[in-house]
Amino acid sequence: MVPHLAVGAALWATIVLLYLALRRLxxxxxxxxxxxxxxPDAPASSIGDSLRAYLALTKPRIIELLLVTTIPTMVxxxxxxxxxxxxxxxxxxxxxxxxxxxxxxxYIDRDIDDLxxxxxxxxxxxxxxxxxxxxAFGIVLSVLxxxxxxxxxxxxxxxxxxxxxxxxxxxxxxxxxxxTPQNIVIGGAAGCVPVLVAWAAxxxxxxxxxxxxxxxxxxxxxxxxxxxxxxYRGDYAAANVPMLPVVRGEAETARQIVIYTVLxxxxxxxxxxxxxxGLIYLVSALVLGAAxxxxxxxxARDTGDGRAAIHLFRFSISxxxxxxxxxxxxxxxxxxxx
Numbered sequence: 001m002v003p004h005l006a007v008g009a010a011l012w013a014t015i016v017l018l019y020l021a022l023r024r025l026x027x028x029x030x031x032x033x034x035x036x037x038x039x040p041d042a043p044a045s046s047i048g049d050s051l052r053a054y055l056a057l058t059k060p061r062i063i064e065l066l067l068v069t070t071i072p073t074m075v076x077x078x079x080x081x082x083x084x085x086x087x088x089x090x091x092x093x094x095x096x097x098x099x100x101x102x103x104x105x106x107y108i109d110r111d112i113d114d115l116x117x118x119x120x121x122x123x124x125x126x127x128x129x130x131x132x133x134x135x136a137f138g139i140v141l142s143v144l145x146x147x148x149x150x151x152x153x154x155x156x157x158x159x160x161x162x163x164x165x166x167x168x169x170x171x172x173x174x175x176x177x178x179x180t181p182q183n184i185v186i187g188g189a190a191g192c193v194p195v196l197v198a199w200a201a202x203x204x205x206x207x208x209x210x211x212x213x214x215x216x217x218x219x220x221x222x223x224x225x226x227x228x229x230x231x232y233r234g235d236y237a238a239a240n241v242p243m244l245p246v247v248r249g250e251a252e253t254a255r256q257i258v259i260y261t262v263l264x265x266x267x268x269x270x271x272x273x274x275x276x277x278g279l280i281y282l283v284s285a286l287v288l289g290a291a292x293x294x295x296x297x298x299x300a301r302d303t304g305d306g307r308a309a310i311h312l313f314r315f316s317i318s319x320x321x322x323x324x325x326x327x328x329x330x331x332x333x334x335x336x337x338x
Contacts, residue, residue, distance in 0.1 A: 053128035054137060057106050058099030066098050066191055067091055068321050070198045072328035073213055076275060077202035079331060089152040090201045094194050096145035097161040101168040101190070103138030107131055108173050112239035118232050149197070156200040164193035178240075181247040184229075188221035209275035212267065213327075219264040220320055223257040223296060227313035230254075230299070231306050254300040257312070261296040265289035268323065277327075278334045284326035288319050 113119035123129040149158035172187025199210035233245040295312040302308045
C-alpha cells in the first residue's frame, strides 16, 4: 500500500504543479496583419461541433501514428498474439495519454498556432473551445490514462505513459520548442515511449528489444518532422519557432535528414540479432531503409523543392507503419535464416 499511496501522491503533486505552471504562462497577444484580419469564429453551435472540437484537441492523426507501433511491439514481446483485452486496454490507455499530452500542448502553443497557416484551423485559434476548458480536458485525459493503465495493465506501463506526458509538456513544449533547433531531436523521445508501454504491458519489464524499438522511433522522428518543417519553413519563421530549417537553413536541414536516416536504417537492423528476428523483418528493414535513404537524398539534391520534402514526409509515415507491420508478421510467421 505504501508504494501505491506514494505514486498517487506524486501524480497529484505533478498535476497541481502542471496546472500552476501553465497558469503562470504569459498570454501573448499579437496584432494580426491587415491581410489576414478576421473575426473570431463563433463558439461551437451544437453538441456535435463541440465533440469534434474536443476530439481535434487530441490530434487524432498523431495518436494513430503513435499507436501504429503499439500492437506490433506487443506481438513481438508475446511471440504471438496477446489477449484481445490486454491489447484493447493498452491502446485505449495510450490514446488517453497521447490525447492528454497533445491537448495540453495545444493549450500552451495557442499563440503560435494562431500565427501559422497550417494550424490556424485548430480549435483554440478559431475559438471553438476556451483555453481553460482545453487545459482541464488535457489534465483529465492524462489522469484517466494513468488510472486506466494502472488498473487494467500494470503500474510500470502507467508510469511510462505518465513520464511521456510530462516529458512532452515540460521538456519539449515548455522548454525546447521555443529555445533550440534541436527541439524535435530531444523532445521527440516522448513519442518513442509507446513501444516501452506496450512491451511492459506484456512482460512487466523493459528489455533490450524494446529499447531498440524505442531507438528506431527516436531516429525516425527528426527526418520525419524536418521534412514537414522544410515545407512550412515560413510558418515557423513567422511564429518565431527555431526549427532547424529556420535557424540553419534548408541545405543543413537536408544534410541532417540524410544523417539521421542512415542512423535509422542502421538501428533498425540491430533488431534482427537482438530480438532474433527472421527473414521477413530483415528483408523489410533493408528494402524500406533503402527507400527512405533514396527519399532523403532526393531532398538533399533538390534543396528548396517543397515537393521532395513533402514526399519524404508522406513516405516516412508509410515506412514506420510497414516496418512495424513486418515486426508483427515476422513474430507470427517466423522464417529463420537457414
